Amino acid sequence: MKNKFSFLNSIQFKISLMLITISTIILICFGIFSYFTNRAKMTNELKYIGEITASQLSKYLVAPIWNIDEGQLNETIRSAMQEKRIYSIIVREKDGKKILKAFKRGKKWELIDSKEENNGKYVIKNKEILFENEKIGLVEVYATLKFVQVELNYLIINIIATMLSINISLFISLFLGMRKIIIYPVKKVMDGIAVIKEGDLSVRFNIKKNDEIGKLTKALDSMLEQLNERANIAYSISSGDLMQDIKLSSEKDILGKALQTMVDNLNGFISELYRAAEQVDAGAKQLSDASLSLSQGATEQAASVQEISSSITEIGSKTKSNANNSYVANQRAISAKNSSKSGVEQMKELTDAINTIIKSSKEITKITKTINDIAFQTNLLALNASVEAARAGKHGKGFAVVAEEVRNLAAKSSNSAKEIATLIENSNKNTSIVNKIAGNTSVALDKINEEVIDVAKFLSEIATSTSEQAQGITYIGQGLDQINIITQNNTATAEESSAASEQLYAQASEMRKLLSRFKIKAESTSL
Template sequence: MLSNITIKMRLIATMSVLGLLIAVLGIMSIISLKSANNSLNEVYSNQLASTQAIGESQIFLGRARFTMDRVMVHPDAADAKQTLARADQFMASSNKSWKVYLGLPQSAEEKRLSDDMDKKRSDYINNGLLIMSKALFEGNIAQADGFMMKGLTPLYRTMDQAAETLTQFQVSSAAKMYADSQVSYNRQVTMAVIGIVVGALLTILSSILLLRAIFRPLDQALRHFGAISDGNLANDIVITRHDEMGALLAGLQKMQERLSSTVRGVRDGSGAIATASNEIASGNLDLSSRTEQQASSLEETASSLEELTSTVKQNSDNARQANQLAVSASDVAVKGGTLVAQVIDTMGTISESSKKIADIIGVIDGIAFQTNILALNAAVEAARAGEQGRGFAVVATEVRNLAHRSASAAKDIKVLIEASVQNVGAGSALVSQTGTTMDEIVSSIRRVTDIMGEISAAGREQELGIGQINQAVAEMDTVTQQNAALVEEAAAASEAMQEQAAALAEMVSIFKLDANHSGPAAAKPALRKPGVAAASTALKRPAVRLAPARATAAPVAAAKPRPAKPAADNSGEWEEF
């Protein structure tokens, strides 16, 4: 029940109770002081004033009688009259003091006693002192002396007894008032002591409760803080309160949960980083191997292009030789006038072969143009070799296909040229027999010469295009070397990442988490899959060299590449070429 009350409310309640107790004690003290003040005022303004007034009245009466006694003893004194006058003044002062007393508040008993005293006092003054003063004023000393002994003294004694009774009443009243004041004082002191004791007990009790409400959960929070600072995040923080300290423990519990989640995430992340870095390292190794294989393939491609250049050059030489043979055939055709018809037929055949050659040359020209574009694409893709040469693989494949087509076209040109040479030989033989048709044969031979010139020019253009392709392949080789260097840097970075992940895992290993959450498994290096080795083996096989131009062997087409398996599950898709 008390644990649900906030410390603020406890402090307010404690201060309120203590304030109420202080207020009660203050009110009681004020009441006691007021009562004491009233008693003191009663004593000062009533009892003391009454006693003083009665005493002054009695003193003045005593002085008046003493003055009369002096005149009676010295009746012949010069100031006897003046002394009697002072006796009258003393009596007047006594009456004045007595009137002051009668004007003060009186109780019923005091009123009765004061009335009796007033009667006896008046009797003493009127029937005693005034008669004696008259006798002395008249000089009747003997009468005055006799009256003093017989009449004045009994009146004085009666008045004195009444005054004594009234004085005793005043004293007893003062004593009673003092006793009442003492009782009130003792009661107020007792109540004050009780209030002080109750206040002290309440203060001690509230202090104990406040200390228990503050320092016990504070000690608990400090213990949890110490455990957290030691790396122990597995302690259960039990919250049994709903006050400020309960809110503090709730915040500490939330902080511990979030810190545990953070440490757990860092620990899992470090394991994932280690695993990923291992896979990256493995992928870098595979990439390095493939880059080396790619460089080897580029070298083989360059060699093949050199052979293709040699073949094209040889075709151009053959075309020039064919042109020379056509000129020779023109000279020989002068002797073949007798076989004009056959020469015409032969020249028709040559014309058809020349058309085929023109078509083939057109194909070769188109191939050279496409080869130039592909070489440009290869240069662009080489500049974008961020995906480990994926685009370059496609460009290289197209280059191989175009090389294959170029080789086939070169072979066809060769066959046609050989056929043209045979036909031209036959035509020359016929021209030697047909002298009458030499003009037509010469004209046809010139046409053949022009065609062979075009073939030669096309061969030179093809040679230039292949040279550009060779330059592009050289640039690809340079980019491949740069990729190899980047792969080495990536391998070094992955190794540094592994070291950082290990250091991070070691740093967070000091934290002790809940048993329900197990730490991440140790990162294992990614294994190289068999597919990669197979692809590497396939890539290491040397490319088939192109046959020389004079050979009649069939063209060799480049083998189609097989895609390699990924080095690890997290690595990207790789494509071998």
Template structure:
């Protein structure tokens, strides 16, 4: 109310000034045409000002204010209300003049804004319900820049609908891919679990093989030491066989010498027998005097015969011994050759066992490396299994999120 009174005062003052200025201008022109002096003009000027004040305070001024100021105040309030977002303002002034045209324009603007607001409220309300396929109820109300606004809004809705469809399709693809990934991850996890069990069994087998290889290495060491000891003993036996061969050769040589001596003994016995025979003949010729000599000769003959028999027997024994010695030499030589072969084979065996020991050591190292490799593979498989299970869980969670996202998208009714 205070603002209206202030506005009325301002309009009254402006109107008064306009009237005075117009009156002064007219009178100045008239007085100039009449050629009146400045004093007269001053008098007239003051008179005009006085008249203007009188006119401003008269009933005519009130009529003028009612015809001009009140409509302006009403339209000013309406414009301020529109500026503050109040579309319920009303302009009651009507007239066949510029103020009437302005009032009609304000009423038309207010009506159009109400229609636009109602339509936008309806559209946005449908948006809030998830209906993006809504159509404008009063499309013809959108003119000028408002038409651009509606077109931009519809374009935004169309783009949003396209984006939501893409999200829906992406959610389908993510859900499908997540399910496939979950199944694959689960299969991978199951396979990794089975593989881990197989690797554990294989690792246990490799461990047993490692222990067996180490045990074989120890056994090989013992075999190497035993073979080496046997080789040394065989060399000792070879040396003893050599000594035996030399002894047999000595016996052979001694037996040959004895055989020669026996031949000499046989010769001596033969000659002694012949001498005893001659002595017996001479004793017989001597008669009684040669009887004692005959007895001695007979004893010598018997001794010679016994010596000859013993020599023959000894010679037979020596010959037999020589034959046995010869056989012994042959057997000794064969045994020596066999021992030489055995020693060579033992040397080969010792070398082979040494090679086996080296190979066993290398094999033990290789098996150890294989065992470490399987342990590393087992760790990787366990890690892969855990990763696969985690991936499967993540895929299931992602699938659930995709389903939730799809459910959220399906709440919207999208435009074509």
């Protein structure tokens, strides 16, 4: 069924059908014309036969009618009806109504006598029978159309047979002729196009004709040559060769223009991509070095913060000890104050207390010196921490604030230590005076009591300051712990950044290797 429908839809069938239809219409028109022409001719011929027969009988029947010779009359009529197309002859009397003699055809077309009128469709010709210009009778000749219709039927059959013969001959001629001239070349073109549709551009038709099909196949061969050339260019482009020079076939060469645009765009794109890869490569290298340096700095910073934290812990411990000593000194000063009221009898205890004060003052002097040294070291460490925080950028802002706070606390500690040193120095002077005038204790007791009160006041202030300093150092320790956590996070982030930079550098190098396989035009760049 598929092949049948394919044939019915073919050009060969359509052209053949069209030509056969035209031929059939022409033959039908010719047949109709021939039919009516022959019919008119046969009818006229029949009329002519009837006219001639009637004219001859009007002459030949004069004697038989005048002589009333029935035998001769019959013989004359029978002789005239030898023409098969004459169906009947009627001889009437001179009135033209009464039948004198009549013959007609029987079922087997034999001649029989008849006294009846003829009914039917006939070609009728009549002629008067004259004798010496006097009418003695009337002869009527009836010619039948039966043989005319038979001949016309034969003519129709011949026309149909001729039409069929011509159509069959025309169809066979067209079928074979078109098959050789049109169908075979068109089928070859169709088969070639089917192969081209599959992507094979090596097909060539090579039909050497000067007609339209030959020109078509030559155009197709030329088009395939161009397409094959463009395909080779596209293949070279896909292989990385962007140095292709594409020539346009005409201003309407859309494919050529598209290939030109693609090559130009790819050249520009690859050039920009290569330059970007170089920049990424250099940037990744710099970022990798900076990340490595940042990682090392963060590690060193973490170690420094750890050392500072240990030092602050030690300072806190000593500050607490100093606070305890200050408290003890304060209690003893109060005791000295009470003892000074006891008078001379408690001088020995006062002397011992003064010696104790001198000893404690020496210890306090050492402690204040230590505090001063610690404050100096803390100030240096805080200064270094500020520098490292500035290097760390935004990640070191919090650390810079804490470092500044540490410096302030160190300054306070240094000032407090200086004040303590001053107080201790004054206490030592007063104690020396008390020791020198011990013999005059009773006289100077009131003055000693006042000095002891001042010492107690100073020691109370020292205890308060030392307690505040201990609390501040605790805060510093907490801040340093936070700084330590941040520093460790910075270290981890720096290490991750360094690893990512190394990976970025490796990927940039790989991208440059991939781009190096492209060959682009000199005006773009050289890969």
